[in-house]
Amino acid sequence: MSSDFDFDHELLTELVETPGVPGYEDLIRALVRDELGPHVDQLRSDSMGNLVGTIEGATPGYEVVVAAHVDEIGFMIKHVDDEGFLELDALGGWDPRVLRAQRVTVHTDDEPLPGIIGAVPPHTLTEEQKESIPEVKDVRIDVGLDAETVEERVSVGDLVTMDGRLGRVGDCLTAKSLDNRVSVLAMIEAARRLDDPDVTVHLAATTQEEVGLRGASALGVDLDPDLVLAIDTTVANDVPGFDPGEQVTQLGDGAAIKLKDSSVITNHKLHRRIREVAEDRDIEYQLEVLPAGGTDTGGLQRAGGARPAGAISVPTRYLHTPTESVHHGDVAATIDLLVATLETEDGTHDYTL
Template sequence: MTAQPDFAFDYPLLKELTEAHGVPGYEDRIRELVRREFDGHVDHVQSDAMGNVVGTIDGASDYEVVIAAHMDEIGFIVRHVTDDGFLQLDALGGWDPAVLKAQRVVVHTDDGDLTGVIGSVPPHTLAEEQKKKEPKVEDVFVDLGLPGEEANERVTVGDLVSMEQTTTVVGNTVTGKSLDDRVCLFAMLEAAKRIENPAVTIHFAATVQEEVGLRGAEALGVDLDPDLALALDVTVANDVPGFKPGDYVTTLGEGAGIKLKDGSVITNPKVNKRLRAVAAEHDIPRQPEILPAGGTDTGGLQNSSGAKPVGAISVPTRYLHTVAESAHYADIEATIDLLTQFLTSETGQHDYSL
């Protein structure tokens, strides 16, 4: 039996969050966990028609800060059930089809969850032309191990499909599915539990549909109209064979990422400077992050209800958008500490205007 890891954070909660299922637009199970964890730690909780959940700690001033981390994970929706009982899928979020072969999945039906397997044809049965064919998500099919008639009775078009994977500790990393972005959702919840009597009002927002276009954050920014916004998300740690150090986005174990840009946003230089200053003051490991492509909720919040000063803290993560996403425990701790110290020291008097 594996010993309980001695982390400076609530590993069982992180494991529960990452193993739970919630694809874009259907984050119900995660919402329940978020509401449960907010209970007793925030002054009030609200949600909207899209499913964003916001826990607010009232501050001593009218200055408002939004912290956002998304609840959804990439997954699929059933688009067809064949007469033979195989499921054909439409992607919810960005998948590399090469990582999907022979993976177990969970099909979420009105009558309960079903386990299925993504089919993989043995290579020695393939013709040379078939072996050279580029894999596509639309060619993926799920085998439920059921007769065609029963499969058609139990599964309907529109049912959701998510990956089945347990979360475990591998060396110094936490590894599993949906660390994108449950590890940051977890960091946000941990910070909310540590903050008391802030000088400013803080809205901790668990957002929806980030993986399909930052949709929840964009709507949230209109409803809340904050004075300052920070998003939390994972970022690429490509410090692995095949990449040169100059091409690394971040390095595992080197601390929380302070985002300078990604494909959706250029963050506010003054917010970045204060994040770096807070990290230095409290000896929190940190590293700069420049992500060449890909977006985060930071971009969704930057110009909602007009221009907003935004920043982002990132958890370096290897093997993104797979069932083996891996984050170093020290980077998780650094992210929680940096967010907590940044919010604790936010007075509403810092000038982020350019």
């Protein structure tokens, strides 16, 4: 299945299927630590859970941070009712319309429990119920156990992730948490491929992005880099119902070079240089103007002072759903463009405006 991929498909599978909601990224951080460790000169984490692998540059004095957040959207149990059903508090931005009739995993202290978010048969609903707008607070998880057993095994504060394993659909890969594990893969691949860079490169697996860019904002102060580059997914509304101007990006057209989103207007000298690198290396790319949504780029750009910031994005259909989808060629292009950008950064480019 993976022989025609230009990247480590097996690792992407493991990254996607390892749980890690905001603030509780322990398992995914451990996996990234194991993968980064052999390819960096130094590896450390902080009290927010950010993990940073540093590759020392040939010429000291100029530092670049590459950030890819490891957290995925999920839930925290806020109440177990008398019948044994679980009430949720969202960790990240969920559209409640996609939650009905989904499989989930409840992560308890003892072992993971499979669960479902049920959907009442439509022919039993009143007209008022059919027309109501769903909200996350109305969602309940059914773990198929009696109330007494649920009370013994599930606690307030336990975490929930969607059940969305990595699969292939045509030229695309689909799963939950491709946002942002596909970018974490790109960062790990960059660590494997970078050979004696001119500048010091900090490869940062950041935390709590999905709840407000919190890990990156703190990390930008602690590291105080000269240049920041975030890797994340972006919207690809190249599906029926959207006009061309609403699509943002298209699957199969290459890596996306970010111009703006709700959190950042990228440094135009930097995004032009990234574009030149793509053209010099014959890497397919497209330009991204995202009208809503933020990334670690914004958190890093102004944390502790002004600094040049840019981003490379993986076009993704159906973001923040259990069926997020990316094109394998766009993933490969994102990795190639990230590596090429870092290889050609020598600390002499003037990004001041």
